[in-house]
Amino acid sequence: MQEFFMDYGLWLLIGLLVIIGLVFLLSGKDKARDVAQDIAPTPPAQTPPAPFVEPVAAAPVVAPVEPVAPVAAPIAPIAVEPTPAPEPVPVSPAITAVPEGEDDLLRLKGVGPKLKTLLIDLGVTRFAQIAAWTDTDLAAIDARLGNFKGRPIRDQWIDQAKYLAAGDIAGFETKYGKL
Template identity: 65%
Template sequence: MQEFFMDYGLWLLIALLVIIGIVFLLSGRNRPSEPVVPVEAKKAAAPVAAPPVAAPPVAPVEPVVSEPAAVAPVEPVAPAPQPIPVSPAVTTLSSGADDLLKLKGVGPKLNMLLIELGVTRYAQIAGWSDSDIAAIDAKLGNFKGRPVRDQWIDQAKYLAAGDLAGFEAKYGKI
C-alpha cells in the first residue's frame, strides 16, 4: 500500500485538488441570492395596515436664528467636449449616417465611440485636418493611433465619393 502512494501520490493529490475545484465552482452557480416566492404568497403574507393614530398636540416652537454660513467659492465647470466640426460638404449630404464599419480597422466598439464623438459620415472623416485627427485621437482611449495607422482619411475619401472599386483595389474587399 505504501508503494502505491509513493508511486501515485502526486497524481492522487492533483486529482483531489481538481475535484475540489470543480465542486467549488459548481456549488456557487445556479443558486439564487434570494429565495423565489410566488406572487400569491407575497400578497397573502403582506402586512395589514394599522388604522391611523392621531398625533399628540405639539407646542409651538420658537424659530432659531442663526448666522449665515460661509459660502464656498464656486469653481467653474469645464465645458462639455464639442463634436468635430462638420465641413460644408457634409451639410449638403442627406442626414442619414454612413456605415463606419466599412472602414478597415473600425469594429463595433470603435464605431459606437465614433458615433458618441459625433462622427457619423465618411465625408466628415475625409475632411479631417491634422488638428481634427489629434482631437479625435486624444478621445479614442485604447484605440489611440488608429486613424493614422489605418489611413481612415484616405479610406473615407473613397467611400464618400462612392468609389467602391477604388477602395477595394487599395484596401481589399468590403
C-alpha cells in the same frame, strides 16, 4: 540508440510529463486528506469524575456587568464619482456641414461595432467628415478614442473615407481589400 530517441523522443517526453502530472495529482489528494485530519477537532481527554461533595447553601455572588464598547469604528462608505459622458469634439466648419443621414462606418477597415458607437458619440457619422479631417481634427479625435488611440492613422481612415465618400468602391477594394 540515437535513432530510437530521434524517433520516439517526443512520445517519451510526453509520457514522462503525464506520469509526473499523475504523481503530483495523487500526492496532492493524500496531502489534502492529511490536512483535513489535522484540522478535525480531537475529542477532549476524559478525566475521572470528581468525588461527590454535598453543596452548601450560600448566597449567590453576582458581579455587575459592564457594557462592552465596540472595538472597531464603523467603515465610511467610499465615494465613487460617475464618469462624465464624452462631449462632441469641436471640429472645423467643413466637417460639420454634412448632409443628413449616416454612413455605415463599419465599412472602414479597422472600425468595429464599439468603435463605430464611439465615433457616433463623438459626432462622426459620415465618410465625408472623416475625409475632410485636418491634422488638428485627427489629433483631437484620436485623443478622445481611449483604447482605440492611434487607429485612425494606423488604419488610414482618411484615405479610406475619401474613396468611400466619392463612391469609388473599386478603388477602395483595390487598395484595402474587399468590402
